[in-house]
Amino acid sequence: MEGAVISIASAAVAVEQQQPGKMVESELMKANRDESFKTFLWNSETKQFLGRTGSSWLKIGVFYLIFYACLAGFFAIMMAIFYQTLDVNHLPKYTPGRGDSILKNPAMGFRPLPRAENVESTLVWYKNGDSADIQHWVESLNEFIKPYEGTSDMISGQHVTDCSEDKLPGDGEVCRFQDTWLKGKCQKAESWGYNRESPCILLKLNKMIDWVPDVYTSVEELPADMPQSLKDHIQERTDENQGKVPKMIWVSCKGENPADEEYVGPISYSPWQGFPSYYFPYRHTPGYLPPIVAVQFEQPQSNVLINIECKAWAKNIGHDRSNRLGLVHFELLKD
CATH class of the missing domain: 2.60.40.1660 (Na, k-atpase alpha subunit.)
Incomplete structure (x- = not known):
């Protein structure tokens, strides 16, 4: 009987000794996540913002600027060609009388x-x-x-x-x-x-x-x-x-x-x-x-x-x- 009591007490002591360790580990993981996110926003060592360097952001910005400018130019050219088929001042292209x-x-x-x-x-x-x-x-x-x-x-x-x-x-x-x-x-x-x-x-x-x-x-x-x-x-x-x-x-x-x-x-x-x-x-x-x-x-x-x-x-x-x-x-x- 005394041996059973001693075993239970020993188990309780072991649990108490393990719980502080788990809490420390959880706090460390949270701190690592916060640090990783801050590093993603701005990495002072590599000088990267959101995972890209300044030159990388400049290149991708120039690419999309040229891409959307070409897209807008293509749309404008198509609209200009389309309006050449219309008489916007007098008669439309398709009329009931014809x-x-x-x-x-x-x-x-x-x-x-x-x-x-x-x-x-x-x-x-x-x-x-x-x-x-x-x-x-x-x-x-x-x-x-x-x-x-x-x-x-x-x-x-x-x-x-x-x-x-x-x-x-x-x-x-x-x-x-x-x-x-x-x-x-x-x-x-x-x-x-x-x-x-x-x-x-x-x-x-x-x-x-x-x-x-x-x-x-x-x-x-x-x-x-x-x-x-x-x-x-x-x-x-x-x-x-x-x-x-x-x-x-x-x-x-x-x-x-x-x-x-x-x-x-x-x-x-x-x-x-x-x-x-x-x-x-x-x-x-x-x-x-x-x-x-x-x-x-x-x-x-x-x-x-x-x-x-x-x-x-x-x-x-x-x-x-x-x-x-x-x-x-x-x-x-x-x-």
Whole structure:
């Protein structure tokens, strides 16, 4: 029994003697690591910083300086060659009118646009007789029509000429379009009809470089799905034009659904029910203004949301509601 106790005591003494040795060894390893890291940062004996001498850092710095300079020069040369294929001032390389673009069908736009907080909306909503409420719509149209008044600094009149079907614009010329051609309440002086319960919407075709409309040349060519009212109008204009169909991109507007057609009321157009073909093609000529069609809704039903769809008609204009090609949709609500 006494021998067992003596053995245990001896083992305890041995452990106590070994523990200080392990602690010293751990402290030495830590000190060595710290010293190695400091030596890596700066070795005073070899004069090395981060494992390299000054001459080594100089050589690698010069190498990368030359490498990235050559890379930047190569990129600049490639960009210069690329820009030689583009006409950045006038016509792009690929245009819809030449058939080498995926964009082959024009879209339509309308004014006035909703307020900035509802920029994605297509709702024209105003309170009849409330001057403060209609102010946004009137000011939006006033701003849009400024270039057509000749009061905008962005438009130069040096290339503008009077055009007709028999007098097309020459090279570097554009056809005149004036705000005074708009009739009825679709004028700035009439507040665009918003104070008279007969609001006006301005339509335009989006600009497509070198796109030329393929217009209808006879009444027999008119498509079956064209509204009968537009067919009758084209026939009337043809009779007035000595049997020749005017060269126009025709426009029709109507309620999108049967209920909307009932509520929308009479519609009138000015200066024409369409866009004359001599305004096309668009070639980015300074001073060019796209033709517009003013659509006046003479007696729309109050307190009813009316869905309206306007379409452009020509042989090479298709209609696609999902992509809004060849047509424009908006809602009208008059409180």
